[in-house]
Amino acid sequence: MGAAALAGITLGAMPQAAQAMPALAKAVNVPCDPDALVTAITAANGNGAGTLLLSPDCVYNYTAATDSGDALPIITGDITLVGGSGTSIRRDPTATDAFRVLQVASGATLHVQRISILGGSTAGPGGGILNAGTVVLEQTIMAGNHAGNGGAIANSEGANATISHSVLSENSTASVGGGAIVNFGTLTVSASVVTGNSAPVNGGGLNTQSIGVSHVIRSTVTDNTSGSLGGGVSNLGTTTLDRVVVMRNKGSAGGGIATASTDVSLQRSVVRANIPDNCSPKNTIPGCVDQPPVKRRDPVRS
Template identity: 30%
Template sequence: MSRRHVPAVLALVAGALVAVPAQAAHAATVQVPCSVPDLVKAINTANGTPRADTIRLARGCTYKLRAPDPVNPGNGLPVITSEITIDGRGATIERDGQGGEVPRFRIIYVDKTGVLKLIRTTIRGGYATDCPAFPDAVGASCGGGISNNGKMRITHSKFTGNTSASPVFAQGGGIDSPGSAKSTISDTEVSGNHVVYTGQEPESGAAGGGISNDGPLTITDSKLSGNTATVTPDTRSTAFGAGIISFFGTTIKNTVISGNRAFAEKGTARAAVSNGIPADSGRLTVIGGAVRDNVSDAPGGVAQGGGIANNALMTVKGVKISGNRAVAKDGIARGGGVRVGPSGTLDLKESRITGNTVEAPGGTAQGAGIDNPDGGVLRAERNEILRNTATAENGTAQGGGLYHAAGLPASGTSTLKRNTITDNRAADGGGIFRASGGLTLNGDVVRENRPNNCAPTGTVPGCTG
């Protein structure tokens, strides 16, 4: 695995350009009975034709895969190499792991020349053992349900109970999409998937419990819930993006990202929504929807962002960010709702950051609502930052609404405009705690925070009490 996969740099190189065959004028449609051999035959036949093909599954059938594809044993079904639509009509394709006798494999791989349109289908129980889009990443795993190195359009579908686990590096428990062609996911549920780093080497990671993305992707009207990212304890590794991790330009619209969990004992647990997009690869844009009730937990380590963590370019507009938690017993917990990293620039607009918490018994808790501690750039306008709480029994708790510090070297800014920051709590700086660096208010309302609105006294011009 290239070291650019390691969380220290949060970057991943996208795959080669996709060569998609031109769509023929007449598509073929085949009805597949409730039979795995017939489904395999239909895909192989479709791959052998120059036209676009549609495969219609038996309504309500569960296609149980008990053996991998003999040609490409990392996958359950034949590799998609042409333009194929799979219309599940409510069917399920699953790896039948009953009794532990079935080998591990993902369900679907889309190659560079492939175009997959997946409709009304559940993908369940896949288990990735390799990274076909990154053949040099020996021992890594990518995409438990699907790995897309071509182009995919997923709609009205569900990915559940899929896993990507590796002793080297793992990403994309449900979906991994490194293809360079624009792909879409709409009206789809990605839930209960897992990405796991199982190795003992230090400073590796697990990224994207639900989705890991390395290519242009748009997600709309979907649900990412109950996914997990975990790493081996005491390896200083990083579990990040329990809902989604983005390494390329990504747009998420009107989507609910909830109940996801990153766990890294004596490591780093980072946010349900995370990114590490190189400067020339676009930004992560989140519009509408909600990021709620997610947890980043790092006992004895560092929890960065319960809901959102940005270390590149990100725009968040009109999003409800609520009930998220960053927890680090005897460690450091930062950014219960939102965390801005040292390389991050975040434009946060017209959103509600409410009821988020940072908790660090015996440690340090900072920025329950928003945290910008290491030299990032925050531009926040017309947001409501309400009822967020920083607690650290026998420790330090600062910045219930916002924590800001310049970082090293001394840089980083937080520019606020017409925000409402009320009823937040911390041991100090109930509304805002400014440790250092540039922080400005422009028509913001900061009041009724406990025990004070801004701290230290006099460090935030225009804020009193």
């Protein structure tokens, strides 16, 4: 796995850090109207913080970018978005322009609960979310997002992302790195599912860059595809997997996990049934072995 393959990728300059934010903010109900959500986020940013209660059974649908190539205003404060059953924020499938869904500035914080983030598209990083600050996702679905790298999420250098009880599915990249997630910062994924994502190069599911640290806990990484190395996970930095199942992923080598460093740790994890092998380079990841192929038996003749 060529460490130089991703060396040229840089995430562009992010908005400046937000000003000091109040500790408490009154919750605001946001009606099922995409313009109302734009207005609510703008106001919360202006106040420094805000909790926005999105409508259940509602699709906040965007046909064009609102702010700098994003469906929604860039998050510059401490913002919490809370949805309910059937709440989603979506780039309209018929939109002619490419734009991501959300972007978080350096120094800002975004909490997302019970919301689906769908269909973001950008030639840059992070089709669903581009994070330069802090992102916390709980009970979130990120699906059908597409980017240059980091189909669902691009976590920038110095940024922090925590994902729990969530699903990242059917996201993709056009270039190098992380069909679901590319991580240059600090990432924790727990009790979540990363499945059916794809990238043409290195890391169909997760791509950890050389300065990145990724922790995956009690999760599954299944059925992801890379056109190159690391169908499930590609590592240039530090990646730990604790009670993780890595299965049925596919790449040119390291169908389950591919690494360019020795900083991959498996704890109580299962890596099996990946194509063409489980880990690459062979015997460099303690605890990851390739099982011999099952021998085909001739039918019993009477």
